[in-house]
Amino acid sequence: xxxxxxxxxxxxxxxxxxxxxxxxxxxxxxxxxxxxxxxxxxxxxxxxxxxxxxxxxxxxxxxxxxxxxxxxxxxxxxxxxxxxxxxxxxxxxxxxxxxxxxxxxxxxxxxxxxxxxxxxxxxxxxxxxxxxxxxxxxxxx
Numbered sequence: 001x002x003x004x005x006x007x008x009x010x011x012x013x014x015x016x017x018x019x020x021x022x023x024x025x026x027x028x029x030x031x032x033x034x035x036x037x038x039x040x041x042x043x044x045x046x047x048x049x050x051x052x053x054x055x056x057x058x059x060x061x062x063x064x065x066x067x068x069x070x071x072x073x074x075x076x077x078x079x080x081x082x083x084x085x086x087x088x089x090x091x092x093x094x095x096x097x098x099x100x101x102x103x104x105x106x107x108x109x110x111x112x113x114x115x116x117x118x119x120x121x122x123x124x125x126x127x128x129x130x131x132x133x134x135x136x137x138x139x140x141x
Contacts, residue, residue, distance in 0.1 A: 039105030041097070046111060047104030078103040 051074050059067025081099035090098050 039101045039108050041101065043108045043111060044101045044104040047107030048100075050107060051104065074103060 051070070055067040055070045057067075058070055078099055081102040082095060085095040085098040085102075
């Protein structure tokens with residue numbers, strides 16, 4: 001029994017075009033994930049500061065053990081993120097920086113100043129910047 005594959009384009013489907021669409025969609029998906037977890041170093045410093053303040057506050061208000069548990073949880077997350085970064089191929093400072101940004105980068109979601117997306121971050125744009133005043137008078141297609 002021969003099973004024929006159904007293509008959205010019908011019987012005249014082009015496997016190369018389908019593969020290109022798949023690759024383009026995967027690149028867009030990976031780009032959006034990278035942008036989601038892209039964190040600047042000062043924001044990660046803010047996350048570390050908030051973590052230290054919360055640990056000290058919990059240690060003073062409840063018990064020192066609670067503060068140590070909070071600090072230990074973040075230390076364990078940092079060690080796990082460092083192991084993943086090392087397994088992914090990062091080395092030295094780059095691995096530590098990646099783990100640090102991952103562990104404390106959550107502050108990017110609670111701080112009022114978020115990095116505005118640059119022109120090169122927009123899908124379909126490969127870093128070229130266009131001047132709106134020049135393009136406004138362009139009579140091209």
